[in-house]
Amino acid sequence: MEQELTGFLEMLRYEKAFSEHTLVAYANDVRDFLAFARGKAWNVRDIKYSHIHEYMTVLGKEYQPTTIARKQAALRSFYRYLVKKGVVTFNPFTLVKTPKKPSYLPKVFTVEEVMELLSSLPEETPQQRRNKCLLLLMYGGGLRISEVAGLRLGDIHFATGTLTIVGKRKKVREIPIGRVAMDCLKKYLPYRREISPFAGKSDAVFLTRSGKAITSRMVRYVFSQVISAMALERQLSPHALRHSFATHLLQNGASLRAIQEMLGHSSLSTTQIYTHLSVERLRSLYEQYHPHAK
The missing domain is CATH 1.10.150.130 (Tyrosine recombinase, N-terminal domain)
Structure with a gap:
């Protein structure tokens, strides 16, 4: 076989x-x-x-x-x-029937935690500028690890403030990323040659010292180094930035359909997990502040 x-x-x-x-x-x-x-x-x-x-x-x-x-x-x-x-x-x-998967809610950062994480990132070296920029993009655009690692120079559109993202199954989408992330990109790009002397031979946005595109494993390592310094009581993965992006949009009034398009989900049912997150947040607030909650 x-x-x-x-x-x-x-x-x-x-x-x-x-x-x-x-x-x-x-x-x-x-x-x-x-x-x-x-x-x-x-x-x-x-x-x-x-x-x-x-x-x-x-x-x-x-x-x-x-x-x-x-x-x-x-x-x-x-x-x-x-x-x-x-x-x-x-x-x-x-x-045979597929075994029922356990339902779970993805872990997310609070808005305050994301702000603390991103504001604490140093920018003293070219590598640190790279690391801050890629994490900003993951939260600012809801990018998967593979998507930020695979980003190319031609995917950045400064005039419109958007990125062209090649997602799962080569599905292409164009997303806005906001002023903060775009400004970070503008500041970072001139430092690519300081990271690697071979930068001119590659169109990858985020490079290693050898001039190759940063790998998903390296993105995870960068995230783990940053998150360990925060000493959070719960464990969070890099994908939590993507979940947080969607959750914070929904909490501030964005429609599920818009979030679906920005995340690149093929089905709206996949995006609906974030409505459950919002219900959990409302329940938490209710139990914390309403006199009849307990």
């Missing part, structure tokens, strides 16, 4: 525009199942519900529902590909 798996991954990469991170996860998910099937002497071209049930039972002892759901999605997609190629006649993973 290795040849079929290679073709499957190429299809996801070039036709579906899956990210490298997702491709690696899907490849591992499929290989894990194929290895399990070999250990059981199953014919992977004739997988039945009983086989899948046994495999899912094993996964249930090791993984959370969210991970199991992704593994099922990978295998369902892989067998759909095999059906299309005539390798198998039926997709057995259509017989």
